[in-house]
Amino acid sequence: MREALVSLVTALADDELIIGHRHSEWTGFAPHIEEDVAFSSIAQDEIGHAAAYYSLIAEATGASPDRMALGRQPDDYRHAVLCERPNGDWSYSLVRHWLYDTADDVRLEALQESADAGLAALAVKMRREERYHLLHANAWIKRVAEGPIEGRTRLIDALGKCYPEALALFDSLELEDSIVDNDLLPCSSSELRARFAQRATSELDDFGLPADIHRDLDNSAEFLASSSGDLIASEQEALTTSSRSGIGGRAGKHSDDFKPLWDEMTSTHRLHPDAHW
Amino acid sequence: MSATLADAVWTALGDVMDPEIPAVSITEMGMVLDVAAEDKDVWVTILPTFTGCPAIDVIMHDVEQAVAGVEGVETVRVKLVYDPPWSTERISSEGRTKLQQSGLAPPAAGPVLITDIRLPAVAVCPFCGGRDTANENLFGPTPCRAIYYCRSCRNPFEQFKQV
Numbered sequence: 001m002r003e004a005l006v007s008l009v010t011a012l013a014d015d016e017l018i019i020g021h022r023h024s025e026w027t028g029f030a031p032h033i034e035e036d037v038a039f040s041s042i043a044q045d046e047i048g049h050a051a052a053y054y055s056l057i058a059e060a061t062g063a064s065p066d067r068m069a070l071g072r073q074p075d076d077y078r079h080a081v082l083c084e085r086p087n088g089d090w091s092y093s094l095v096r097h098w099l100y101d102t103a104d105d106v107r108l109e110a111l112q113e114s115a116d117a118g119l120a121a122l123a124v125k126m127r128r129e130e131r132y133h134l135l136h137a138n139a140w141i142k143r144v145a146e147g148p149i150e151g152r153t154r155l156i157d158a159l160g161k162c163y164p165e166a167l168a169l170f171d172s173l174e175l176e177d178s179i180v181d182n183d184l185l186p187c188s189s190s191e192l193r194a195r196f197a198q199r200a201t202s203e204l205d206d207f208g209l210p211a212d213i214h215r216d217l218d219n220s221a222e223f224l225a226s227s228s229g230d231l232i233a234s235e236q237e238a239l240t241t242s243s244r245s246g247i248g249g250r251a252g253k254h255s256d257d258f259k260p261l262w263d264e265m266t267s268t269h270r271l272h273p274d275a276h277w
Numbered sequence: 278m279s280a281t282l283a284d285a286v287w288t289a290l291g292d293v294m295d296p297e298i299p300a301v302s303i304t305e306m307g308m309v310l311d312v313a314a315e316d317k318d319v320w321v322t323i324l325p326t327f328t329g330c331p332a333i334d335v336i337m338h339d340v341e342q343a344v345a346g347v348e349g350v351e352t353v354r355v356k357l358v359y360d361p362p363w364s365t366e367r368i369s370s371e372g373r374t375k376l377q378q379s380g381l382a383p384p385a386a387g388p389v390l391i392t393d394i395r396l397p398a399v400a401v402c403p404f405c406g407g408r409d410t411a412n413e414n415l416f417g418p419t420p421c422r423a424i425y426y427c428r429s430c431r432n433p434f435e436q437f438k439q440v
Contacts, residue, residue: 037416038414038416041416041417042416045329046329047329048330048420052328118359121358121362125328128364128440129327129328129329129420129440132415132416132438135415
């Protein structure tokens with residue numbers, strides 16, 4: 001039971017820490033000063049949530065939150081690959097932010113009923129804060145989707161990249177059976193994935209964005225190819241897509257994008273492991 | 278259970294200010310869930326406002342200092358809990374007035390409907406009382422603040438976000 005809790009909460013914490021780190025990279029660089037503030041603040045929320053999750057692990061195992069966050073090897077992290085992808089352009093960051101926070105809302109809603117009282121209370125608390133992330137993401141996607149064609153096209157391209165990787169947020173967790181049997185997560189990851197897919201596609205439809213072409217993982221390559229409009233480029237992109245399928249994060253199998261992030265994020269801690277923050 | 282000691286601790290906590298909003302105490306913010314006292318031992322239970330609030334360590338430290346200074350207290354234990362979740366409904370009416378006086382618009386009153394993802398209700402300008410205001414940013418300089426603009430007095434201002 002304790003191992004199951006640690007497995008579940010580590011995945012949640014690592015997602016929040018790593019996407020928070022990526023969001024924080026917009027600080028000083030966002031295309032608009034208000035968005036600079038927004039992404040910095042969202043990053044602070046996500047990293048704060050990670051800290052709260054790590055504290056929950058600390059209560060169960062005694063492992064220090066700082067050491068959990070910064071003192072592990074890259075393949076010890078259990079975040080989904082989506083979270084570690086570089087920010088890319090603004091449309092990619094927005095679409096990832098929207099997909100991630102929609103997915104997070106789906107799982108927080110379920111976690112409110114967790115058999116672990118500490119985790120359930122945290123989920124209730126965080127969901128009240130995450131609501132602002134959803135407000136922000138929805139407002140932007142709606143605005144860009146209703147705007148000129150270039151913005152729409154970029155959103156659609158970014159969806160093609162992000163959506164399959166967002167589904168991988170709900171890949172089975174280590175000790176999934178024990179996590180679900182003990183009601184730590186009151187339903188399976190695949191059930192959550194179905195809820196997320198249904199909600200995301202219905203909202204995309206409301207935004208007037210194509211929703212039906214993203215439905216399953218196997219079609220992502222095909223979609224990317226069709227959006228490029230160039231047959232040779234399509235094949236190349238399809239190849240890249242299969243190698244960047246975005247699966248495996250929950251088992252510690254990360255993409256090449258994670259190592260540089262990890263190097264930077266943990267550099268101070270590795271130099272001074274006993275420093276107080 | 279020593280009621281008088283607990284009362285003295287509550288009074289002391291009334292002097293612990295939120296470091297990010299120095300005009301308002303943590304009791305006015307509704308952050309103190311419980312004070313228990315037995316002989317010379319005191320337990321204080323704190324509700325953090327926002328989970329990611331960086332001020333929380335400072336607040337815990339200030340609480341410890343303040344309670345340790347109360348006559349008759351020997352040990353202090355400060356605990357952080359998330360249940361019940363802190364909500365802006367916990368801010369007292371004095372707290373709301375002080376927020377406004379310090380230039381921070383108080384949060385919209387009442388409970389938050391968690392599934393409501395429309396833009397927040399209009400905030401009242403803390404400087405001129407104007408209601409013709411526009412949300413410029415759902416986020417601000419701290420996790421708990423949003424940025425507005427007042428079209429009446431043409432000042433930007435911040436609002437404590439409703440949670």
